Amino acid sequence: MIPKAVIAFLFFILMLCCIPYASAAEQVLVIQIKDSITSASDDILADAIAFAEEGDYQALIITLNTPGGVVDATLNMMEQISSTDVPVIGYVYPEGTKAWSAGTLLLISTDIAAMSPFTVIGSAQPVTITTSGSEPVTDSKIVNAFVAIAQENARKHGRNETAAAQFITENLNLNPEKALEYGVIEYIASDIDNLLEQVDGSEIKGRQLNTKGADIVFYEPPLKLSFLNLISNPIISSLLLLLGVYALILGLSNPGFGGEVFGIIAISLGLIGTGFDVNIASIFLILVGVVLIVLEFQSPGFGVFGIAGLTCIVVGSILLAPTDFPRNYTPAEFQQTIILSIVSPTIVIGIFLLFVLYKIALVRHSKPKFGELIGDTAVAIESFEPGEYGYIRHKSENWKARSDDTIQKGDKVEILEKDGTVLIVKKLDEAFNSTMK
Secondary structure (H helix, E strand, O other), X not given: OOOHHHHHHHHHHHHHHHHHHHHHHOEEEEEEEEOOEOOOXXXXXXXXXXXXXXXXXXXXXXXXXXXXXXXXXXXHHHHHHHHOXXXXXXXXXXXXXXXXXXXXXXXXXXXXXXXXXXXXXXXXOOEEEEOOEEEEOOOHHHHHHHHHHHHHHHHHOOOOHHHHHHHHHOOOEEOHHHHHHOOOOOEEOOOHHHHHHHHOOOEEOOEEOOOOOOEEEEOOOOHHHHHHHHHOOHHHHXXXXXXXXXXXXXXXXXXXXXXXXXHHHHHHHHHHHOOOOOOHHHHHHHHHHHHHHHHHHHOOOOOHHHHHHHHHHHHHHHHHOOOOOOOEEOOHHHHHHHHHHHHHHHHHHHHHHHHHHHHHHHHHHOOOOHHHOOOOEEEEOOOEOOOOEEEEEEOOEEEEEEEOOOEOOOOEEEEEEEEOOEEEEEEOOHHHHHHHO
């Protein structure tokens, strides 16, 4: 008969062996998609999926709070969700947020779709910004392609195909209650813990979820991906390009201060952020603007080149903003916000440059200050011998000076010329000095 102590010891060892397995089996990974979906978002999701697969997580939750974003990245993310063995839960969270346009397509492509209270999905009709406002994209080739993608994902997950199409063709918007009623989502959850409790026991991708009370692990992307995600934000990347352009202008106009180096770095980062996908017309206008402003700095004029250059840069910055469909899939309101966010600082910087040009014009047309020194009289405030340096006072200003004469403290001297920051002087005759004294 086996002693009870041995049985207890073996049971204890068995429990220790089971602890790591139970801990890993009861973890859920959460990745946050907030603000715009950028060209780096699909790389971040791919890294999170690989992390979830290697860690044997129960599920991957994608929290969505986005107006939409880059089309190519969104399509790649949908493919990644479909191809992974990890159950993926889409969750519009926190309360009061939204998942519009590309965000809606992403939600209906997940294995389980959920929304928190007071959130909204929809507004997925492709739009483009025009001079008169915004216009819906009516090209049937484009619209039908997105409708087919939305409906196929809805059908795959047993969701409402009609509503999926209406998100695109009619700009349908749904709150959580309507989305649940129409069969677009499966759950309404107040928070992540509540969501995990509701989905516990569901059969997804051949496995039964064991999520009730599971540990929640928030995914943090590597530094490289975080940085790429930051600079690929359409507002950040466009502002980097514009700041680089202005720094380049100042650097070329006033070499030696490092402006041109900063400009090249900022432009390079901006181009990386946009994925090198920029409007050729905008680049042409901005380059013309740079040339005109540099000409204004380098040659006298009445500011015509400067004003024309700034106009080119402002118009180019409007075209530079990567907002239009089919590259970006966002509502018209968000596209207009991006344009305003880019144009406003451009105008502010432009006004500053106009002020600088105005000051330069004043200097160009004013009488040289140094020329006014020549022939003036000054007083030596210390003694110095020929070839030595001493200090003189001219109109309450102390200047470094040298002379071929012996200068005594208090002597009156005449300024002959200026050598850099040093004044060349000569001693006035004794009679003059005696009279002045």
